Amino acid sequence: MKTITKFFVAAVALFGVATAATAKNPDNTNNNVSPETEQVAEHDMNVYGANYTDGDKFDGLTRKVGFDRMIPPHALEVCYNKTTHIIFPAEITYVDLGNENLVAGLADGAKNVLRVKSAFKSFKQETNLSVITEDGSYYTFNVKFAKEPL
Template identity: 40%
Template sequence: MKKFNVLVMGYLLLMTIGVFAQQTSKNLSKIESDSLLIAYSKTTNIVFPFAIKSVDKGSPDILVQKAKGIENILQIKAAQKGFLQTNLTVVTADAKLYSFVLNYDEESPQLNLSLNKTKSEGQEIYFSDENINDEDVQEYSKLAFYDKKKLRGEKERQYDIDFSLNGIFIRDEVMYYRIKVTNISKINYDIDQLRFFIRDTKKVKRTASQEIEITPIYILNNVVKIEGEAENTFVFALPKFTIPEKKFLSIQLMEKNGGRHVELYVKNKKLVQVTVLPKL
């Protein structure tokens, strides 16, 4: 009798799992992915119908950024020639998810794409709506450059390249990040990118992690090369932001046609050590 009860219970359990699986499959709808060909030496531009809110890439072998000052254009290119197939997920302001499978094609990449609108025809490009005076931003950037107060502890040295964040300043809705790059080597350092991301806490390479790029409003001393045994101090003006728990600010410095890449990881407790610039 006991054996019979066990068999009955097992049968009922299997029936329950089967019914649940059928109900779950009915509730799920598949989101199709679009195939996208990108290159190392060319940039692919995608125009979305709404502002981009988050971007999730499946591999560090691709580079992604929003077009400067424009909220609904995404720019994509390969960071590694011949990368393995990967994916990209984008969420827009209308809470719609877009999925792309990315493949490498140096000869014939897709360069300019516009996604179908889900609303009435209207504005094609959406600019950030912060009311920021460009002239003021430039003047405050100079104040941040010459300010004597220094932030300590945010420094990284690799390949004879010193990369340090030595000042964070704020005025109104703009933050100013003072960054010093010192080339100790005798070989010139050609800058490919110096970019800011809010990221999840460190992940193992090649796993997907959510990241949001912060695009500078203005850059003071924006040189493209650090000569051998020389230095440069930049000031990056960025929209005001703070960082949630379990996230950090990543500041990436990447060498053009080289491998001397350096990265800083800055937590929120450091970002709040900010100096208020005097009003002009």
């Protein structure tokens, strides 16, 4: 995508829980997890039912993504009264906002500067932000609210 709208308005990317044919069995004690983790899994299974998956069980040939293949996220703090600007080395071609707590857009006259701020006076739950630039680079950020962003 070569063009980006002048201002991104709270792009919501809330996807449901991934489904799998086989749900995690909370009664299985031979899975090398702590009792606390097992309680969380049991709770999730009660909430999501047979569609629950913790990422360990998929249909067909699958393997987990190794840490060496992951792109660790940068930390980013935002607030309502101030705008945070992120400067990228190349033109921005794609932006995804984790949820409706963020608003973002290109800075006027600069195709490589993204302005980000909170859409609300505060929010508690951390969200994320992803950016792809024209040179093919991918950037990801874990975003949280702060009264005074660093």
